[in-house]
Amino acid sequence: MIVALAGGVGGAKLVDGLARLLAPGELLAVINTGDDFEHLGLQVCPDLDTVMYTLAGLANTETGWGQAGESWHFMQALEGLGGETWFRLGDRDLATHVRRTQLLADGRTLSQVTRLLCDALGVRHRVVPMSDDSVRTVVDTSEGALPFQHYFVQRRCEPVLKGLHFGGAANAQPQSQWLGALRDPGLRAIVICPSNPYLSIEPMLAIPGIREAIQHAPAPVVAVSPIVGGQAIKGPAAKIMRELGYEPSALEVARHYAGLVDALVIDTADAGAAQAIAALGVHPLVTGTVMSTDAHREQLARDLLAFVDGRPRSRP
Amino acid sequence: MIVALAGGVGGAKLVDGLARLLAPGELLAVINTGDDFEHLGLQVCPDLDTVMYTLAGLANTETGWGQAGESWHFMQALEGLGGETWFRLGDRDLATHVRRTQLLADGRTLSQVTRLLCDALGVRHRVVPMSDDSVRTVVDTSEGALPFQHYFVQRRCEPVLKGLHFGGAANAQPQSQWLGALRDPGLRAIVICPSNPYLSIEPMLAIPGIREAIQHAPAPVVAVSPIVGGQAIKGPAAKIMRELGYEPSALEVARHYAGLVDALVIDTADAGAAQAIAALGVHPLVTGTVMSTDAHREQLARDLLAFVDGRPRSRP
Numbered sequence: 001m002i003v004a005l006a007g008g009v010g011g012a013k014l015v016d017g018l019a020r021l022l023a024p025g026e027l028l029a030v031i032n033t034g035d036d037f038e039h040l041g042l043q044v045c046p047d048l049d050t051v052m053y054t055l056a057g058l059a060n061t062e063t064g065w066g067q068a069g070e071s072w073h074f075m076q077a078l079e080g081l082g083g084e085t086w087f088r089l090g091d092r093d094l095a096t097h098v099r100r101t102q103l104l105a106d107g108r109t110l111s112q113v114t115r116l117l118c119d120a121l122g123v124r125h126r127v128v129p130m131s132d133d134s135v136r137t138v139v140d141t142s143e144g145a146l147p148f149q150h151y152f153v154q155r156r157c158e159p160v161l162k163g164l165h166f167g168g169a170a171n172a173q174p175q176s177q178w179l180g181a182l183r184d185p186g187l188r189a190i191v192i193c194p195s196n197p198y199l200s201i202e203p204m205l206a207i208p209g210i211r212e213a214i215q216h217a218p219a220p221v222v223a224v225s226p227i228v229g230g231q232a233i234k235g236p237a238a239k240i241m242r243e244l245g246y247e248p249s250a251l252e253v254a255r256h257y258a259g260l261v262d263a264l265v266i267d268t269a270d271a272g273a274a275q276a277i278a279a280l281g282v283h284p285l286v287t288g289t290v291m292s293t294d295a296h297r298e299q300l301a302r303d304l305l306a307f308v309d310g311r312p313r314s315r316p
Numbered sequence: 317m318i319v320a321l322a323g324g325v326g327g328a329k330l331v332d333g334l335a336r337l338l339a340p341g342e343l344l345a346v347i348n349t350g351d352d353f354e355h356l357g358l359q360v361c362p363d364l365d366t367v368m369y370t371l372a373g374l375a376n377t378e379t380g381w382g383q384a385g386e387s388w389h390f391m392q393a394l395e396g397l398g399g400e401t402w403f404r405l406g407d408r409d410l411a412t413h414v415r416r417t418q419l420l421a422d423g424r425t426l427s428q429v430t431r432l433l434c435d436a437l438g439v440r441h442r443v444v445p446m447s448d449d450s451v452r453t454v455v456d457t458s459e460g461a462l463p464f465q466h467y468f469v470q471r472r473c474e475p476v477l478k479g480l481h482f483g484g485a486a487n488a489q490p491q492s493q494w495l496g497a498l499r500d501p502g503l504r505a506i507v508i509c510p511s512n513p514y515l516s517i518e519p520m521l522a523i524p525g526i527r528e529a530i531q532h533a534p535a536p537v538v539a540v541s542p543i544v545g546g547q548a549i550k551g552p553a554a555k556i557m558r559e560l561g562y563e564p565s566a567l568e569v570a571r572h573y574a575g576l577v578d579a580l581v582i583d584t585a586d587a588g589a590a591q592a593i594a595a596l597g598v599h600p601l602v603t604g605t606v607m608s609t610d611a612h613r614e615q616l617a618r619d620l621l622a623f624v625d626g627r628p629r630s631r632p
Binding site for chain 1: 356357358386387389390391392393394396397398399406407408409410411412414415417418421432433436437
């Protein structure tokens with residue numbers, strides 16, 4: 001069993017790569033829900049949807065969110081009615097949110113709802129939220145605290161980030177399959193996908209017991225750097241690192257994850273940082289990490305699996 | 317001021333005809349909300365929407381519900397996710413329900429929400445729900461009690477109707493502008509549109525005080541028969557009349573409304589019933605009532621206005 005921690009786009013691509021190589025029972029994708037929010041009365045789970053749509057082959061790879069070939073008649077009509085349109089919901093995508101909201105209102109857990117939606121879309125691998133409890137990422141900025149989507153979408157990450165907190169995390173239970181997998185002696189590896197370490201992975205690690213469970217898990221822990229050549233492949237990771245006082249680099253990602261991971265996959269563009277990363281006690285695995293095509297996704301997953309299977313865990 | 321009581325399609329057409337002749341301040345369209353229901357977590361008001369879309373020039377005149385030129389991507393996706401699709405919500409129409417649901421959840425009344433939606437769609441005449449309180453039509457059938465839309469849409473009116481009741485009606489307050497208009501000495505007429513007398517008009521009359529207010533209103537009350545030549549122009553009115561033991565005819569409509577109305581507009585096809593209708597104490601006004609075109613809507617409205625203005629009220 002591989003446990004993969006993922007946020008949106010980059011995480012979804014690696015989860016897809018792993019899913020191309022692993023049987024459904026061999027992969028558990030655990031997804032950040034700190035970005036979830038209620039919008040227009042609907043429960044929206046952007047990262048879960050990105051992963052689900054990616055695995056279902058429905059994802060819009062140009063935008064990194066929503067479905068490919070989407071139509072926007074709802075949104076146009078809503079605009080005409082004076083509704084909020086800063087968060088774009090396509091006509092097909094909307095069905096996901098309406099269905100999820102209804103199933104949650106009927107008393108199902110987010111895990112159950114996610115399973116139902118995945119089944120309906122033909123996603124056979126297991127995709128679970130990090131928790132069935134509400135965790136809400138709040139971004140402390142130069143303009144005050146902003147709910148995540150207001151910072152990320154409405155304000156396009158423009159306000160300077162000063163810190164983050166994860167409302168509800170202290171009281172959230174980790175999703176049960178996730179916790180079970182981390183403790184499973186048959187665990188093959190924990191993969192931290194190339195998602196934003198601060199916005200996508202930190203909320204997951206903020207759930208009580210998770211950081212310890214990962215540190216004590218009976219399998220190697222490997223992260224993939226979302227920073228390549230000093231830049232984020234997608235999203236605000238580099239900008240955020242600068243605002244937090246760090247140089248955006250694979251080395252800083254290694255520093256961020258040091259103590260938690262055994263190894264960090266870095267791109268060949270960052271091979272020069274390998275020695276410094278090794279000096280942190282983090283094994284550097286240098287390979288191509290930019291997943292421009294489906295073949296790249298699969299190759300990175302293959303490199304990862306080969307690495308973890310050849311490597312006993314190095315942590316104490 | 318003309319007060320027009322209306323349900324869906326037929327009512328909407330006559331309201332539109334009246335709106336073409338009257339200034340916004342001269343018409344108050346009061347709409348049945350007994351058909352309203354919560355569906356997919358959304359507040360759906362079919363008759364209000366039909367009237368609003370008709371006045372806005374957006375109505376789908378082929379189906380009698382929804383918007384013209386609608387797309388169905390949401391519905392298709394929802395079907396793929398195992399959601400309920402028996403009640404069809406088009407992509408553009410959906411925005412109305414989402415916006416309404418959100419505004420109601422924010423604490424606005426249905427009257428306020430309807431005004432906001434009408435303003436956004438450029439509907440200048442006043443369209444109000446019969447009540448801001450919930451009234452829910454329940455159809456007693458050969459198969460037991462069915463919520464209205466389950467009877468009407470999901471079961472296509474197939475179960476034999478045995479009776480009707482209007483949940484919540486006994487405790488509902490009539491919409492305030494409506495009650496005010498009925499008591500206004502300047503009231504010009506009350507028009508009961510050619511809507512289903514049982515399904516669309518009865519719920520309105522079931523609100524405490526309304527029947528009396530209409531009977532004592534300082535203006536003539538004129539109904540338009542929805543039955544022409546023994547058939548309903550649209551919908552199940554004729555079937556329902558048979559199931560309730562009445563012959564579907566303009567004369568039976570006159571019997572139904574006798575005591576409440578001064579006059580009944582019947583189609584030229586039913587001119588033969590005029591004498592029998594007059595014998596009931598209901599003045600028969602014979603004219604063309606089938607509104608196949610916009611010009612027909614306007615002509616019927618013109619005939620109605622000419623009649624009411626030339627006629628002092630005949631009731632005690």
